[in-house]
Amino acid sequence: MTQRIAWITDSTAYIPExxxxxxxxxxxxxDVIFDDVAYQDGVDLSSEKLYEKIEHSKTVPKTSQPAIGKFIELYEQLAxxxxxxxxxxxxxxxSGTxxxxxxxxxxxxxPVEVVDSQIVSYPxxxxxxxxxxxxxxxxxxxDIAETLRREASKNENYIVIGKLSQLHKGGRLSNAQLILGTLLQIRPIFCIKNGAVELFEKVRTENKAYRRIMEQLDRARSMHRVSQVEILHGNVIEKALALKEQIKSKHQDVEVLVYPLSPVLGVHGGQGTIALTWTNEPQS
Known part of the structure; x- marks a missing residue:
């Protein structure tokens, strides 16, 4: 008999309509907490509105995981x-989600199997x-849950932060680092490995950052089968589409999807952020 399975995720995942x-x-x-007001991610607050509010604020909003009661209520309904x-x-x-x-x-x-994706957004x-x-x-x-836990380790990703000023507002950059980074046009590239954010590299200028992550995609394709790439952006669709064209011009057989970052991720990444992510499958 076929099992009736309910699927649950959180709002950091981008789920197409x-x-x-x-x-x-x-x-x-x-939740995104802005000036002591809590907004439900993607429900009460859009990404565009979030960036507008951040732009005119001296502080960066906070984010909060869902209360346990929300999950209990949902699981009881699904039962x-x-x-x-x-x-x-x-x-x-x-996150503690x-x-x-x-x-x-x-x-x-x-009965609920809970899987740690070790990642965020479209992956x-x-x-x-x-x-x-x-x-x-x-x-x-x-068995499905156990398979997904193994599959989670196949993701590779690179994140180019859009604005150093947002890292500064959030307390992740000192005044000196902000000034020096702005003067030198430093663009830090981050990645998520084993579930944690790591600094991959610092480069000069945004264009060099994009070239660097394109090199990583080239390297991955030489070693693995990569059939789909996702570009996730912080309210900069034009830059995302330009990067898509770059990828397609070099890798015609790869499907490239473009989606926005959720408000919760926008809080941490900031407007202008671009992330490139894909899954490394074994070569056949």
């Missing part, structure tokens, strides 16, 4: 319509898509 309609996916929003559930959340090293979801599942009789969606495909094949939900 067609996937929301086609699958039993339930999204639990994180009425589903046999089990798989929850795929942003990296446990970046995964642990909160797991704690809520432990308090419910409804979570990629994992959900793989899980849905396995469910179509009739795989047990526990």
């Amino acid at each position: 067609e996937l929301r309609k086609a699958a039993d996916i339930h999204i639990v929003p994180l 009425e319509a589903y046999d089990c559930a798989i929850a795929v959340h942003l990296s446990s090293k970046l 995964y642990q909160t979801s797991k704690a809520a599942a432990a308090q419910c009789e409804f 979570i969606t990629t994992l959900l898509g793989k899980g849905l495909a396995l469910a179509e094949q009739g795989m047990d939900y526990r």
